[in-house]
Amino acid sequence: MAPLFKSKPTPPHGEPFVWLGAMGLAVGVIMVAGLFILILSNGLSVFWPARVVEFKLKDGSIVAGEIVREQVQAGGAKELQIHTGNKDVYGLAYRFVAETDIVSRSEPPGYLMVGRIEYGNAILQPVSLVLGDGTTVKADATTFDDRLQSLVKEAAARRRQIEKVEKVEIGAINRKMTASDVELRALERDSKLDAEHREKRKLAIKNSTATLQKEYETLAAQARDLRAAQNRDFLNYRLATGEERKESAGNLMMFYHPNSLGFFGRVEIFFSRIWEFLTEQPREANTEGGIFPAIFGTFVMTLMMCVLVTPFGVIAAIYLREYAKQGLIVRAVRISVNNLAGVPSIVFGVFGLGFFVYTLGAAVDQQLFSDALPTPTFGTGGIFWASLTLALLTLPVIIVATEEALVAVPRGIREAALAAGASKWQTIQRVVLPSATPGILTGVVLAMARGAGEVAPLMLVGVVKLAPSLPLDTVAPFFHLDRKFMHLGFHIYDLGFQSPDSDAAKPMVFATALLLILLVIVMNLAAILLRNRLRKRYAIGTF
Amino acid sequence: MSDEATASPITGVFTLNPRMIEVRDFSFWYGAKQAIFNVAMNIPERKVTAFIGPSGCGKSTLLRNLNRMNDLIDGVRHEGDILLDGQSLYDPSVEVISLRKRVGMVFQKSNPFPKSIYENVVFSLRVAGRNKRSELDEVVETSLRHVALWDEVKDRLHESAYGLSGGQMQRLCIARAIANRPQILLMDEPCSALDPIATLKIEELMSQLKEEYTIVIVTHNMQQARRIADDTAYFLLGKLIEHAPTSDIFTNPQRIETERYISGQMG
Ligand SMILES: Nc1ncnc2c1ncn2[C@@H]1O[C@H](COP(=O)(O)OP(=O)(O)OP(=O)(O)O)[C@@H](O)[C@H]1O
Numbered sequence A: 001m002a003p004l005f006k007s008k009p010t011p012p013h014g015e016p017f018v019w020l021g022a023m024g025l026a027v028g029v030i031m032v033a034g035l036f037i038l039i040l041s042n043g044l045s046v047f048w049p050a051r052v053v054e055f056k057l058k059d060g061s062i063v064a065g066e067i068v069r070e071q072v073q074a075g076g077a078k079e080l081q082i083h084t085g086n087k088d089v090y091g092l093a094y095r096f097v098a099e100t101d102i103v104s105r106s107e108p109p110g111y112l113m114v115g116r117i118e119y120g121n122a123i124l125q126p127v128s129l130v131l132g133d134g135t136t137v138k139a140d141a142t143t144f145d146d147r148l149q150s151l152v153k154e155a156a157a158r159r160r161q162i163e164k165v166e167k168v169e170i171g172a173i174n175r176k177m178t179a180s181d182v183e184l185r186a187l188e189r190d191s192k193l194d195a196e197h198r199e200k201r202k203l204a205i206k207n208s209t210a211t212l213q214k215e216y217e218t219l220a221a222q223a224r225d226l227r228a229a230q231n232r233d234f235l236n237y238r239l240a241t242g243e244e245r246k247e248s249a250g251n252l253m254m255f256y257h258p259n260s261l262g263f264f265g266r267v268e269i270f271f272s273r274i275w276e277f278l279t280e281q282p283r284e285a286n287t288e289g290g291i292f293p294a295i296f297g298t299f300v301m302t303l304m305m306c307v308l309v310t311p312f313g314v315i316a317a318i319y320l321r322e323y324a325k326q327g328l329i330v331r332a333v334r335i336s337v338n339n340l341a342g343v344p345s346i347v348f349g350v351f352g353l354g355f356f357v358y359t360l361g362a363a364v365d366q367q368l369f370s371d372a373l374p375t376p377t378f379g380t381g382g383i384f385w386a387s388l389t390l391a392l393l394t395l396p397v398i399i400v401a402t403e404e405a406l407v408a409v410p411r412g413i414r415e416a417a418l419a420a421g422a423s424k425w426q427t428i429q430r431v432v433l434p435s436a437t438p439g440i441l442t443g444v445v446l447a448m449a450r451g452a453g454e455v456a457p458l459m460l461v462g463v464v465k466l467a468p469s470l471p472l473d474t475v476a477p478f479f480h481l482d483r484k485f486m487h488l489g490f491h492i493y494d495l496g497f498q499s500p501d502s503d504a505a506k507p508m509v510f511a512t513a514l515l516l517i518l519l520v521i522v523m524n525l526a527a528i529l530l531r532n533r534l535r536k537r538y539a540i541g542t543f
Numbered sequence B: 001m002s003d004e005a006t007a008s009p010i011t012g013v014f015t016l017n018p019r020m021i022e023v024r025d026f027s028f029w030y031g032a033k034q035a036i037f038n039v040a041m042n043i044p045e046r047k048v049t050a051f052i053g054p055s056g057c058g059k060s061t062l063l064r065n066l067n068r069m070n071d072l073i074d075g076v077r078h079e080g081d082i083l084l085d086g087q088s089l090y091d092p093s094v095e096v097i098s099l100r101k102r103v104g105m106v107f108q109k110s111n112p113f114p115k116s117i118y119e120n121v122v123f124s125l126r127v128a129g130r131n132k133r134s135e136l137d138e139v140v141e142t143s144l145r146h147v148a149l150w151d152e153v154k155d156r157l158h159e160s161a162y163g164l165s166g167g168q169m170q171r172l173c174i175a176r177a178i179a180n181r182p183q184i185l186l187m188d189e190p191c192s193a194l195d196p197i198a199t200l201k202i203e204e205l206m207s208q209l210k211e212e213y214t215i216v217i218v219t220h221n222m223q224q225a226r227r228i229a230d231d232t233a234y235f236l237l238g239k240l241i242e243h244a245p246t247s248d249i250f251t252n253p254q255r256i257e258t259e260r261y262i263s264g265q266m267g
């Protein structure tokens, strides 16, 4: 009897394509994961406190520092990159040592790693503390660490004090002075005012300026005293080279014993460094300190971009899809919008600079801020123009996503709404848009991802290397749309390619890249969670 | 009816109007394709009229013309006229929105809105600008009681309508259609996706509702037409073949096509 089935089944069609697809996906996932792991390990290792190794070299000199990495050179010779710190003495914080030059290595326990406000880290052997009252504490005294710790704390407290006096209090006086200056100039220009009245106003302004000036002087004296106190106590220390130096206590931020620290001590320092990185201002041409302003700037700009682009995009898509007569013109508009997504972002930057900043911004200055001219307020790059430029850049994403979402709304519920006596707009507003919201949010997620990673256009319309103040603060009107801002993406570019000491900056580049990725992930996750919640609510049930 | 107090003024007219909907020599085209050929019929008030006929014969098309839902489709065209209480639906002075407020519609596939059960029911009131809480609460309860859904959902009125079963959704859609008390209820195969028990519930509902509403129902189920319809109209290829009281159509059809269809020899 003939068998009912062939004993050897022919391979099903399409199998190779399934394999191909799976392989493609696997390659993609591996590449993304690899990139992420590279950035993660490089970015996080920056914060881990390594041991300090002392090298004796062939030429008799001694080098001490943390080993950053080993690299093999073209000839096969090995080379160590060492973080030596002490930029003030050595010129650079990193140096390369050929392995063949090394005579011996050791990890002596006496080394101290000291974080400083200026010139970055110092790797040193403490000698003594010389206090302002004349007493000296030798490094081998048991109280040495405690005394140094309390000095560091006092210095930090004074630093905060100085910042408060100089930035907040003197800043407030400066703002008042500028305001009276502007008023004075306006008085001069106002021809309708009679002379007597004008003189009276002028006198009043002069008087108030004088009191402000007095206040300023007392505050300035206060700040001077604080600064002097920062230089009262000193730490004497010796470098690996044997050179003796001293550092005023006010410049110290933290210290630890890298070679006698336990695991938990290291973990503690690891996290405190991460915290510093997240919350502090940058120092030393951005190679030291934290990047809080850049995180904040990126966050605010991305959020503002979303707030600007979403309503515009959604309204445009509603018109295109629901109201416009579907024909040649609408099709042309749709194609143009899609092509807009392919325009290089720098072109948007140029447009933003030319139109928003130089045209709109200048006009706004003429109308509203003419008193401050010739200093531009909105007539120069700022966070608002940057957000607007990026909003324009991401507009096609939102329009396309919204159109797709509108098309996907089942015909049945539109008809049901119309049959219930709703007008077209009521139908769109009450039934169609809620059903389309998850799809629109998908567009917002994509737009956000695109906008947050964009750097080129921002360089033209408001990003700076170092912004003196945040776009959001406690001084009225709280939201300073005209301010320049810092951005993580630009920070990466600036550190990695514009920095005088690129070796010193490299760890920061990785850490910043890691942070940018995390920020985008967090913002996207928030939008996705929102979308999933809505989707649960608006999911179309089937029988 | 449980509450005469809220009855619409229409029900106050107690003489039956045998020509509440008057279809006059009506033809209809989708682009170049003619779907309805010179149909003329009167649909009486407060009765159930069933449209039967093989698939594609134009039942839905005619039904959807009764509240001008076909206006939404591009390239349609009609000849003849449809009158509601003697007034032409196609009169330029007729506002489509107010027409649709008088003519409720239930679709073949249930189509609740992405909103709570409560908001689904009161949708037609809300779009008409009626937002008084007490009125809405009352409408929700009476409408849901009408469709025998109240006891099943009264504890989760503010949950999403998509949590309901298919049959419950369809009953919700009926409740939504009768919430603002239209005069006429158009139903396009409302039971085609329901199990026999849910179907029975909806049929009971229709025989209750016809005391107050004029009902036009499209159905493929002969038994259903027999059980609930007062009048039945048989369509074939866009033409009205026979329109008579249901008992006559099923026991004593005048036309041979009708007889073949209802005896199952065709369709
Ligand atoms: N939107 C449309 N565009 C073009 N032709 C249509 C459209 N809707 C229906 N038709 C055509 O009109 C004719 C009548 O369709 P209709 O939907 O009224 O049939 P029906 O009797 O309701 O059928 P069924 O019982 O299958 O629902 C069919 O030939 C159909 O192909």
Ligand SMILES: [Mg+2]
Pocket (backbone or CB within 6 Å): B059, B060, B061, B188, B218
């Ligand atoms: Mg149909």
